[in-house]
Amino acid sequence: MITMSVPRFWRKQIARYNLVGTYCKTCNEYFYPPRNVCPTCRRDGQIGEHKFNGNGELITYTVIHTAAEGFEGQTPYVLGIVQLEEGPRLTSQIVGDPKEMHIGMKVRPVFRRLGQSGERGMIYYGTKFVPA
């Protein structure tokens, strides 16, 4: 359910809108969603920002028929795990015909509305993916 307060959403707005994550210079490992402690080298990590171009591959997916609260109007919708070219994986909706989805499918990012809190509430935007 999208009932995030404005500040909670806004804090990660750049990461959500522009696929900005982080990477560890020590391990050459990339993180999206962003994280500030490298799980490989931990305190030895030198963490910097990284903007992903968002090209990736669909690792697995599902077609959701019983929606999460707040997503009822969107069913059926495709939820997938996308592996970006630099390595990290993320969860996102895949826009398109559920029948055309397949594991290994190349995808690219699109800026989309994720949902809104009630009829008068805030509209949330972020990154979804489409077949490349």
Added chain:
Amino acid sequence: MREVAIIGVKNTLFGEQWDRSFRDLVVEAGVGAVEDAGVAGEKIDSMFVGNMSGGQFVEQEHIGALIADYSGLAKNLHVPSTRVEAACASGGLALRQAICAVASGMDDIVIAAGVEKMTDVPSSKASSALAAAADREWEGIMGATFPGLYAMIARMHMHKYGTTSEQLAEVAVKNHFNGQFNPIAQYRNTITVDAVLSSIMVADPLRIFDCSPITDGASAVILAPADIAHEYTDTPIYVKGTGQASDTIALHDRRDITTLDASVVAGRRAYEMAGLGPKDIDLVEVHDCFTIAEICAIEDLGFVKKGEGGKVTQQGETAIGGRIPVNTSGGLKACGHPVGATGIKQAVEIVQQLRGEAGKRQVDGAEVGMTHNVGGSGATAVVHIFSRNR
């Protein structure tokens, strides 16, 4: 470290219990377990209560004190009571904390309980509360549901190992078959593979009969140092091993989507502590929140080779009378899944089996049993090994 034994157990009925409250349920389980052990209230040193989300399900926090109070252990005895939360692994983790308290020598008689009251809210609200066990900011916000996350595990398992929807259905069919012999089970009806495959789709490839239900229920066990267990019972059940492990909160960050590394590691830690291996286990209660979860669990705990969980289920190896009976209680699928109680209920089932008190679902000659409790999509796993022999 002291050896620990279970000297008393109790489950409430599992199911939709509109006439019973959160505190009614857990008090029934706690008092029942205390009676089973024949232990006086003055002897109880501490209690640990597994509860995932009293806050969301009944708008009640401060669960530990509430339960001590309504169990009659707070006002005069002031027994310390601690709530333990690890999503759906809360019960298993409460048991582990209780074991640690006894093993350390800090406490002697300890209650480990678990409770969830899930039907006081509409099912959409219950599903949303459960979704809080996943990563709200990076999974939930995209429309992820728990069936959706496990469906992605299932799809990958099918792709990688050729697991079929029929094999998933066999898990539900078996667990319903076992559940009919469990007097506390939420569902005591048998089902067929066809019924599973024609039930409504929730998150492709998982259908409603691939999913565990929303359940009210509570369970409790009483622990004591093994050295004094015989003062309370002729059939103490000994805790031989306990293991816990964490993994990434989000499914997408896992090393392998089809393996719950937390299960693998928690299992290994429990095996090492017990000095036992998968071949020594006579029966196991695994965390089948979805049918695919049971398939992953029996693989991750080393009972079958990775990828063969579906096949061996279809061949009947996990049925009562099979090579390794899995979920004799009916599992989460048929017995029900009051999330905070499940990990304790699994231990109650194993104790009843090892005591030889499991009736029509009894595994003949069972001496060593295991429980496996998972939080979220696999970010926490807790595994215990129990034996009738010290």
